[in-house]
Amino acid sequence: MVINLIDELRKAIDELDEEILNNLSKRKSIVKEIAKLKKSMKIPVLDKGREMQLRENLKNKAKENGLNVELIDSIYSLIFENSRIEQEIENSDNPCPIKEIGLIGFGRFGRLAAKYLSQDFKVYVFHKSKNNQDAKEKNIVFSSLNEACKKEAVIIAVPISELENTLKDAKKFLKKNALVIDVCSVKEYAVSMMEKILPSNVQILATHPLFGPDSAGESLFGRKIVLCRVKMHNGLYNQAKSFLKSKGIVVIEATPKEHDEQMAKSLVLTHLIGRALIEMKAGNLDIDTRGYRDLIKILDTVRNDSLQFFEDINKYNKYAAEVRKKFTQSLKNVEARLK
Numbered sequence: 166m167v168i169n170l171i172d173e174l175r176k177a178i179d180e181l182d183e184e185i186l187n188n189l190s191k192r193k194s195i196v197k198e199i200a201k202l203k204k205s206m207k208i209p210v211l212d213k214g215r216e217m218q219l220r221e222n223l224k225n226k227a228k229e230n231g232l233n234v235e236l237i238d239s240i241y242s243l244i245f246e247n248s249r250i251e252q253e254i255e256n257s258d259n260p261c262p263i264k265e266i267g268l269i270g271f272g273r274f275g276r277l278a279a280k281y282l283s284q285d286f287k288v289y290v291f292h293k294s295k296n297n298q299d300a301k302e303k304n305i306v307f308s309s310l311n312e313a314c315k316k317e318a319v320i321i322a323v324p325i326s327e328l329e330n331t332l333k334d335a336k337k338f339l340k341k342n343a344l345v346i347d348v349c350s351v352k353e354y355a356v357s358m359m360e361k362i363l364p365s366n367v368q369i370l371a372t373h374p375l376f377g378p379d380s381a382g383e384s385l386f387g388r389k390i391v392l393c394r395v396k397m398h399n400g401l402y403n404q405a406k407s408f409l410k411s412k413g414i415v416v417i418e419a420t421p422k423e424h425d426e427q428m429a430k431s432l433v434l435t436h437l438i439g440r441a442l443i444e445m446k447a448g449n450l451d452i453d454t455r456g457y458r459d460l461i462k463i464l465d466t467v468r469n470d471s472l473q474f475f476e477d478i479n480k481y482n483k484y485a486a487e488v489r490k491k492f493t494q495s496l497k498n499v500e501a502r503l504k
Contacts, residue, residue, distance in 0.1 A: 187449050188245075196248045200255035207394035210252045216245055250387055250413050257411035261404050265289065265345075268330060269321035273469075274348060277378045278322055281412070282383060289313045291370060314338035321347045325477040328355060330356050332362040344368045344401065350474075352393050352421035352482040359395065369395035369423060370405065373428070379469055386413035393421050429484035437489060439467030 227237035283304035291313040303332035314335045349355040371393035479485045
């Protein structure tokens with residue numbers, strides 16, 4: 166009898182879950198209609214005032230209904246974020262004039278980039294190692310450096326420490342007005358190298374995709390990319406932004422300095438802590454706390470990145486040393502309080 170009652174209650178829960186999903190689908194359809202209207206009226210996607218008011222109302226209603234306010238706010242925070250991205254996709258015109266892209270480098274990120282780019286472009290890949298030539302996508306062609314560099318856009322996807330030599334090898338093959346894009350995790354150094362080495366008649370866009378194979382293996386939706394516009398025609402730059410947004414990517418515009426200062430904290434510090442946890446062989450425990458579980462998640466971020474990557478982001482980001490110094494000193498200060 167009790168088992169039958171449990172089954173009935175579970176069935177009721179299943180029906181409620183299906184209803185929630187159906188309502189989320191209906192909500193998505195309405196969001197798209199709003200996006201079309203905003204586009205026609207040239208209204209910005211984000212309405213901060215409305216979003217703040219909605220979140221406050223929902224928290225009050227959650228409290229009235231005996232629900233966990235923090236949980237409801239977290240859920241709707243994700244829903245609102247996804248709605249903004251959906252509206253950006255709906256608002257994005259995508260008439261990209263570029264048809265073929267050269268890709269130099271076919272490591273972990275190069276493979277990911279080729280996978281997604283090949284859905285819209287023919288991608289000519291050059292990689293020094295012949296062992297990596299196993300892409301399955303039909304629009305990926307393995308080519309010589311000469312051929313890859315003669316495309317309208319050329320993406321440099323090599324480790325930071327290899328950027329200078331790669332640019333020197335590629336510069337003599339680049340077409341006039343070609344767009345050269347880097348994806349390095351350090352921007353001031355990358356920009357300085359591109360400006361110093363590349364011909365004066367090419368366009369330059371410095372980028373940092375804030376995702377990789379582990380976080381974007383299945384989808385680009387909601388992933389972020391930083392754009393540092395160095396030297397690029399207005400029309401092409403706007404088309405590039407629109408193309409990225411049409412894929413559900415969140416575009417952040419910044420100067421190389423702004424990028425590196427923030428990444429010295431968000432990336433370098435994360436990898437520093439992660440490497441330290443790996444060094445001390447930290448891992449999952451049966452007796453743990455939520456804080457510890459959150460801390461251990463850092464390992465998922467850093468364990469698949471090479472030691473070379475860790476060394477490069479510290480060596481080539483000039484703000485990294487100061488962040489490491491402050492963090493180390495903070496640890497010493499905390500340790501001193503325990504003596």
